[in-house]
Amino acid sequence: MNPARRTTITSAAVLAVTGGLLTTTAAPASAATTCTSPVFKRQFFANTTFSGTPKKTDCDTTIDQNWGTSAPTSGLPSNNFGVRWSVTRDFGSGGPFSLAVSGLDGIRVYVDGVRKIDLWKNTSTTVSKTVNVTIPSGSHALRVDYVNWTGSAKVKFAYTPRTSATVDTVKPLVPTGTSVSYDAATGKAKLTWSKNKEMDLAGYRVYRRLKGTSFGSTPLTTTTGTSYTDTPPPTGETYYYEIRAYDKADNVSGGTADQGVTTVDRTGPAAPTGLSAHGDLDGMVLGWDAVSGAVGYEVFEKDAATGSYTLLKSLTGTSYLHYVGHNETLHTYVVRSLDALGNPGPYSAPVTSDGIDRTAPPAPFDLAVSTDSGDVRVNWKTPEEHTRDELDNYGRFTVYRSVGSTLGADAERLDCDYSTTLDSANDVYSFGCVDPTWAYATTYTYAVTFTDWQGNESAPSETVTVTTADGLPPAPVTGLTATPRADGVLLRWNASTDADIDHYWAARGVRQADGSFKATDPCTRSTTDPLTALCIGIPDGETAAYAVYAVDKWGNASEWTIVDATELTITPGEPIGADSGALWGGGGWTMPGQGGNVQWHCEGAVCADVTEYRVSRWNTETQTYDLLGTVAPKDGVYYQSYTDATMPLGSISYYRVVGVLSDGTETVAAHPWQIRPDLV
Template identity: 40%
Template sequence: MNTRIRTRVPATLAGLVTLATAGGLVTAAGAPAAAATVTCNSPVWKVQFFANTTFGGTPKKTACDTAISENYGSGHPAGVSLPNDNFSARWSLTRDFGSGGPFTFAAETQDGVRVYLDGVRKIDLWKNVSTTQKKSVNLTVPAGKHSLRVDFVAWTGAANVKFTYTPRTSATVDKVKPYGPSGASVAYDRTAHAASLRWAANKEMDLAGYRVYRRPSPGSGWTRISGSGLVTATTYTDKSAPATGANFAYEIRAVDKAGNESGGTADLYITTVDRTAPVGPSKPVYSYDGTTNTTTLSWTPNKETDLAGYRVYRRPSPGSGWTKVSGSGLITKTTFADASAPATGASYGYEVRAVDKAGNESGGSTDIIITTADKTGPAAPKGLAVGYDLWQATLGWQASENAVGYEVSAAPAETGPYSVVATTTAPGKVRVAAPVNTPRFYRVRAFDAAGNPSAYSEVYADDGVDRTGPLAAPTGLNAVVRPGSTDVHWSMAWPAYEDWDNGGSYRMYRSPGRTLDRTTMTRVTCGWDSDSADNRGNCNDVAKRQGTHYTYAVAAVDPFGNEGPLSAPLTVRVALPPVTGLKATPRTDGVFLEWDASTEPDLARYQVFKAESYDDGDGGTIWLAHRVDYLSPSDTSFLHGSEADGETVRYVVVPEDTEGNLLDFDDPALNWVEVTELGTPPVE
């Protein structure tokens, strides 16, 4: 028994009835082959199997096959009931060859094969052989649809068959142009400025691709726009057409592998969106009328056929911000007059731009520069303020830009009449004479270098009441401290001279302690030997306690009682504080005194006083004191040698500072100690 091998099975031999190509793949729906008519979509082959060598009777199987390339070995096709020998198969199809051209038909077989084109036999290898026989034929296939049929017979032994038909693509052989593409269309996207072309695929088997051409319409010069290569898809998008609002025509041409190019498709037309601006106008001719502040421009008309009009722009010169001055509409003439430039003496540039009917605006013409007449004054001064002091009003205000001078006017009523009371080149303090306690109204205006005045400032109403104290504070405070009084001296700067000369004065304040406390300070009533002048002063202060720190400050006062700023403070100490812890111990050799050491940094020495009692002649007693010694600042004890006579006496130790200040021995702040000496008082 022979072993039968099938090395390739047609696609439908497993019971498929219909089979078609989809995206290069074979798809089918199944049913018994003998039960229905089989339809195979071109260029898929329809194959029929017969159990004889004459192709007679009903086929044992009908199926679809994408290629003829079978090797049945010593058996028969799988999936179909056929004898091992003496069976046959017939492949057939009808397809569109497009424009046709030269082809090569090639067959290989064992045993017999015959190939037919439109029923005409082209290859005939029809005999029982023991080895594979081959044959190829070069021929020309006419344009259009044609049928192919391949008959195969397996008589005995091994069986195989193969057939191909391929275009001959050599440029020396193939001189047949492809058909021009069909079904071409174009759609234009005005937003994206893109022409999208589509067409149906060509039928030629040797098709290499397509080329896309464009020309102006009307016009005859075609330009290939699809690049140096070929388009292999059946779509193409063009964004390179000039966006000028012009008409263009497109056509697509097919190209085969031999380089033959078809004729073009029917022309496809678009009108592009207009995004191309006109040419900028020529440099305008201009004139400037300083009397009316009017600039007049004129220019040569543009030549564009779709011109809609012009716009005129202005900017400061130098400067970069252009402003349209010709209004919201377009200028249809070639002249324009502008009287809106500020008449400030500044320079301005002008340019003209053309606009087409699609709204595209050209670049500007060459700039022309004009300088306006200066007829504009500065801005009105702001921030006018008035202060009254010593029969004079002092005015100040903010500077106005470009102002070189100012004029001050005053009136007894807000509505006038106003008269000029001062002129100045700066907005600083301006003083004008004014009656005291009399309302007046003031206003200011500025002038520029050309003499143009500004508007008046807001009116300032002043009541003429002097609420302004001297502007300067006394300086250079110093003091002479004596037992029982302190003399404070100061100097006065120039701004207070007027106040003094017109009845001004000074006030001195004092607060206890080492710093000036405004909440506790009191005004000092100066003693009999105080003195003042316009540039200096002194005040004798007697209302104080020795041994205490005081801080002084002085202010100048104008004739109306307005007080100026306080001077820098001056701190003084009347005298050192009394010693503490004083004790007196009687001894046979005198009285021994002890006390606590003073911590004052400016202690110079101690003075020791002794007091003795006497009859005052009126039945009373008086104590008379005298100094008994000076001691160093490091001493804290002292032995006063005296006769031990049983007398009662008193002692006190008084610290003295480096300036010689010390408390009077009768100052109530001193701590006297009383002691009775040893011994027996003498008998009188």
């Protein structure tokens, strides 16, 4: 259920802490509203004939509302109004349904435009009615019309399937979107299908059969979900699956089209290819290509004299380090793969190596060069494996730098001390160093290489081109204007001609004796317009200085650009901030897209005798306080509150709150206030 008058208030204090701007544009009552089925679209009319443009259109999950004698939404009278709910939904196979309504005054229910319930008269007591209907399969439209002529207004409607087996004989539709996938490594088959649309659906039954046989009467499983994972016998034969839907009356749909899988057999995977062997710091490094269907590998060393194989290692990866010396002894290796059932495949072609390291290490990767705060920092990564050992055995990194946008053949080798960080979770080392010899406003291109203990230098990393800091502040901001408004002073200025501007800073303050500007309050910058800021404040006619400066991406700031402005004077007849009785009010500002939470505090013995609070808002046109409503006192809270859902956007609202005592007299008034700024 979506009550029309409910409003969520976000604390102004939260906005002040975050400094963020939230820009919300309320849709007009006549704007198109789309509600996702089966949610109702709800329309409010200021008449009982549902004519003209609705005063408001929104979405409602449940029709169950009691508005009492109040208007259900802004712009509607408390009497002689109409509310219409409508939805089109897919009922699947359809079937018998119960339509139930109750309420005060007129209620009509339509199915596909045909009236099914007609309670259409002005009543002072609750009326109700339930009818049974049969809804055909597919999509159908429901509509509920409700009118309140006079007095209290409430309405309730529900439609539910009738699930008794003596009433419901309609089968669900056959499930759609059926598919099956099979994982040869695990031997599991996963079936998925689309959810049926029937409202009385109880679940699904999954059946399995061997190719050449029929489905049995007992399902493989029963589930309420739309997927099922099965482990068929690993016989190498083909099995078929079928899904049937059933409802709460145990009506069962027909079966889906057969979905077949062929299980794994006992034949091992193919022989690995791409086997290679080369010497490295720690021994012989072997590598090969992954084999489809393989879950493990076995590495063997071949005896050159006898031709026999010795198992060195069983593993799941596609590489292996055989710890041997660097004495140029020849070693011959083969590899075979294993499937999930432990079936071995044939041996790979053999490979022979002498163990001498002639292979350059991998090139460093993820090169990043930053020029923040003026420094030039170079960062890169390498795989964790072997990196530490290489560095401990005289391996080294070389940072290359060229002036310009490409890395030239004459690139400089930089002498910079790098830091090292191990990221074990991602199996990488991270390195970083500061370029000690960069010049201002210069374009450089960087790359990094890694040279191992044998003098094998890697290929260069990817290159990165940067331009260093210019060290010059931006020019002062031009075109600054300060426009007094009801929610503060709006600042606008021209975009800077400097190309490297990062952001602007705006503030309210004072001009000092030497002509300089001293900021006292930061202004709130727009998140959509970088050339706009709102200095939110009470418009009480005060004159102040307003200023803006620009900051470039290097952190250089321009001088302040200053203008003076005088706020509007729109304070009410009664003063604010000078409450002296048992009641006193506070103020602040709230989110632009919402109404405000007006707050006040009652202190002293008289508070226990307050029966209600009356809340009024200052009307600038009539120069009077207009009554908004009343609220009952709340025990155990410091601040009493009232939500003003009609608080004007882009303005300040002044309030007058009095407590009504049991003898009918009123307390001295409190004067809360609230700014609802327009930050668009």
